[in-house]
Amino acid sequence: MTYCVGLFLQEGLVLLSDTRTNAGVDNISCFSKQHLFHREGERAIVAMTAGNLAVSQAVINLIQDGLKHPETGKEETIFTVPSMFAAASLVGEAVRQAYRVHGRAMKEQGINFDVSILLGGQLADRTMRLFEVYAAGNFIAATEDTPYLQIGEHKYGKPILDRAVSVDTSLSEGVTLALLSMDSTLRSNLSVGMPLDLTVYRRDSLHLNDHWRFEEGNGYFQTIRERWSEALRGALREMPAPPFFS
Amino acid sequence: MTYCVGLFLQEGLVLLSDTRTNAGVDNISCFSKQHLFHREGERAIVAMTAGNLAVSQAVINLIQDGLKHPETGKEETIFTVPSMFAAASLVGEAVRQAYRVHGRAMKEQGINFDVSILLGGQLADRTMRLFEVYAAGNFIAATEDTPYLQIGEHKYGKPILDRAVSVDTSLSEGVTLALLSMDSTLRSNLSVGMPLDLTVYRRDSLHLNDHWRFEEGNGYFQTIRERWSEALRGALREMPAPPFFS
Helix, strand or coil: CCCEEEEEEECCCEEECEEECCCCCCCCCCCEEEEEEEECCCEEEEEEEEEEHHHHHHHHHHHHHECCCCCCCCCCCCCCCHHHHHHHHHHHHHHHHHHHHHHHHHHCCCCCCCCEEEEEECCCCCCEEEECCCCCEEECCCCCCCCEEECCCCHHHHHHHHHCCCCCCCHHHHHHHHHHHHHHHHHCCCCCCCCCEEEEEEEECCCCCCEEEEECCCHHHHHHHHHHHCCCCCHHHCCCCEEEEE | CCCEEEECCCCEEEEEEEEEEEECCCEECCCCCCEEEEEECCEEEEEEEEHHHHHHHHHCCCCCCCCCCCCCCCEEECCCCHHHHHHHHHHHHHHHHHHHHHHHHHHCCCCCCCCEEEEEEEEEECCEEEEEEEECCCEEEECCCCCCCECCCCCCCCCHHHHHHHCCCCCHHHHHHHHHHHHHHHHHCCCCCCEEEEEEEEEECCCCCCEECCCCCHHHHHHHHHEEEEEHHHHHCCCCCCCCCC
């Protein structure tokens, strides 16, 4: 399993992913699920993947190697597409190409063709976007009304986002929130695991230099995990007792 | 969908369920999922059900009408079983009986035989127990290490329980916690809905009189929903900012 979350904020993007992959609980590995495509000042694109690892890797390879545009016939890569919308279309086309090559054989082995991708970033003189691409290659964009997208094991980490994330949330608060959402997921689902990859993109910067890896025991992550648990317990003590029960 | 949660505490049991059933989003109804089997001073048993409504209702009927014990051949009902363990066995047998009658025909219509039951309570001079019965009729019991069980849409409401419930939690705190866990679920999954049914059982009391229904707009539930959201937002403001990001 996997948990990836992307926040689409006024100030920019917060993109956080775990690194655990597993083929059963007895076969656990560490793979980064975050892929950066960066040309300083020209394009800053991040893809995060969930689902079958072979499919995810095929898609990431295909968008770098290049695919023919289904209408123009022109070969395009993640480094040549002219907009984030075109980048999402390219990723969708790569997903369909992977399905054409591997889909039937996977089905014959009883394996689901299961993949989803969060794709966030910006190109020079274009709008910053955050997309979620599905296994059918179609996609949706985050908007101001729902300024976050999640893929993989999304349920445990959703309540805190539903309550606290708005498009006005600062990048700094967004980082803390994304980490707390990840913490809830890590606590409840063993198949999501450390280390974590975090990228913060500042709107209109076209830089992708704010990138960190959080290893087990990371000081800041440890601090906010503990303080959040304490704060929740404290808040609980402050709740009024049920007046109907004594 | 459904959400039911049972807390197994030193002081007793807290049992909370929603009432929404749905056959698609265009066919939503209200059914209580909480069933009380009570003989004052002799037995106090509560069953909460999730899954296919026809199967759940069949099981609840069967345990009241009576089933032959598979080994002794003796007819037993939820009012004659001698212990909570025997009650869980009876519910399991009822699930298997429902499967024998309806399982194949349901499968032919493409419908899963999907049911799970939380069964809590106590009989005179016996131990208080809380069980979860699965669709195969087998079951597990809550213990001091994991003093709660959930059925139905359990993921959204789990993080708060994982962080805050222990066997020493008081019944009054348990009520608040169960309602907050339900709140997280209601916010994120439309197929879980008000009103709510709550039963609190005090260990060794053999009474089942602490039973409430929470309608939409209930004052206490409204208050703790709002105060919990405020407390979370407040706690978030108090979190230290990520020192690596400025």
